[in-house]
């Protein structure tokens with residue numbers, strides 16, 4: 001089982017992640033943290049894969065699509081065509097994604113796999129045997145949301161990662177902290 005799924009998410013105190021197909025907040029440095037973690041690789045000629053549900057893909061402004069310097073994997077049960085986008089592939093199940101990572105097409109191309117949302121994709125990935133780590137930003141405020149992060153499994157322990165700052169962050173009067181969890 002060589003595939004490892006890393007989840008990355010920012011969650012409000014009331015476990016919210018989204019509202020009206022968008023983020024409930026604008027936290028520029030939090031977004032930069034997301035971009036840095038999901039983009040950086042140790043192997044220069046490899047990219048990371050970002051796995052997302054179709055609504056998360058739709059929530060990305062057109063000018064930022066596909067997420068640059070990453071291989072974009074979109075989960076959808078529809079026959080929508082994404083072939084106009086560079087480095088972008090669609091899949092109809094997480095299982096199909098896991099199998100494709102072992103194929104010649106991808107296995108020597110990527111370094112890490114990041115699951116970037118939304119709710120149902122996080123839920124499926126968290127309970128998958130391939131789940132590795134959860135990179136969680138706790139936004140210390142309640143927000144009106146219509147998309148929520150699933151309940152955290154009990155079998156998680158917090159770990160430290162030198163890539164993730166430990167001090168409290170603050171932007172626009174909103175405090176937040178970065179956390180990393182791994183399956184026990």
Ligand SMILES: NC(=O)c1ccc[n+]([C@@H]2O[C@H](COP(=O)([O-])OP(=O)(O)OC[C@H]3O[C@@H](n4cnc5c(N)ncnc54)[C@H](OP(=O)(O)O)[C@@H]3O)[C@@H](O)[C@H]2O)c1
Pocket residue numbers: 008009010011016017018019020021022023052053054055056057059075076077078091092093094116117118119120121124147
């Ligand atoms: N705070 C954060 O860190 C964060 C991160 C990501 C997203 N968000 C927010 O979350 C919201 C979007 O998330 P969401 O939960 O509403 O939707 P989502 O998970 O992004 O997308 C749901 C869609 O993904 C497809 N899908 C999901 N699981 C699938 C599977 N196993 N197999 C095949 N297709 C699958 C289906 O697409 P089809 O309908 O096309 O079949 C489904 O309708 C937005 O508000 C966004 O801004 C927040």
